[in-house]
Amino acid sequence: MSAAKPRICVLISGNGSNLQAMIDAVEGGQLNAEIVAVISNRPGVFGLERAEKAGIPAHCLDHKDYPVRDEFDAKLQSLIDSVKPDAVVLAGFMRILTAEFVEHFSGKLLNIHPSLLPKFKGLNTHQRAIDNGDSEHGVSVHFVTPELDGGPVIIQSRVPVFEDDAASDLAERVQEQERRIYPLVLQWFVAGRLTMKDNKAVLDDHILPPQGYASE
Numbered sequence: 001m002s003a004a005k006p007r008i009c010v011l012i013s014g015n016g017s018n019l020q021a022m023i024d025a026v027e028g029g030q031l032n033a034e035i036v037a038v039i040s041n042r043p044g045v046f047g048l049e050r051a052e053k054a055g056i057p058a059h060c061l062d063h064k065d066y067p068v069r070d071e072f073d074a075k076l077q078s079l080i081d082s083v084k085p086d087a088v089v090l091a092g093f094m095r096i097l098t099a100e101f102v103e104h105f106s107g108k109l110l111n112i113h114p115s116l117l118p119k120f121k122g123l124n125t126h127q128r129a130i131d132n133g134d135s136e137h138g139v140s141v142h143f144v145t146p147e148l149d150g151g152p153v154i155i156q157s158r159v160p161v162f163e164d165d166a167a168s169d170l171a172e173r174v175q176e177q178e179r180r181i182y183p184l185v186l187q188w189f190v191a192g193r194l195t196m197k198d199n200k201a202v203l204d205d206h207i208l209p210p211q212g213y214a215s216e
Contacts, residue, residue, distance in 0.1 A: 009085035010022065011039050103146065107196045129170065159174055
């Protein structure tokens, strides 16, 4: 049996704060995997610099060069396949992916979304939580399925919403939790503890509830 570490490919569109959390977890021994590639759909973003600084191959595949969505996804799929990943991780990747792409990587495609799914799918989640008068907000890590932000939830982390919060305040609180839980989920996955079966998230042979793992 090969002793090679599980291989992770990370897709980004911007700053790469969750990518940095993964890099730190790998370097600190909390994530027993190798990040073999970082791919951005936007040129010049700081996340690519983070990858290069960590010695990780960094690629830019500018979606603006592909006016047809299917063409971009096909090229992206080919690039990902070339690095032979065990997990494909969306970390602030701001593209809606085609069903064909999602199905190709089914069961090893994960995403982090800044809301307590199924609430607030899509964009502007922090402001929407404030506008809705919610007392709590949070973040979800989930498997990706063709339904936008609709795949089975693996774990959620909750944060309070205060009366005088701006969206930026809430975003900062949520992002702190993102950086805690995403590397944890990836370690579960690469250790073989976490799988997707019949559109359910399964951890240690137990089907997780709709809101994902709970320690209580």
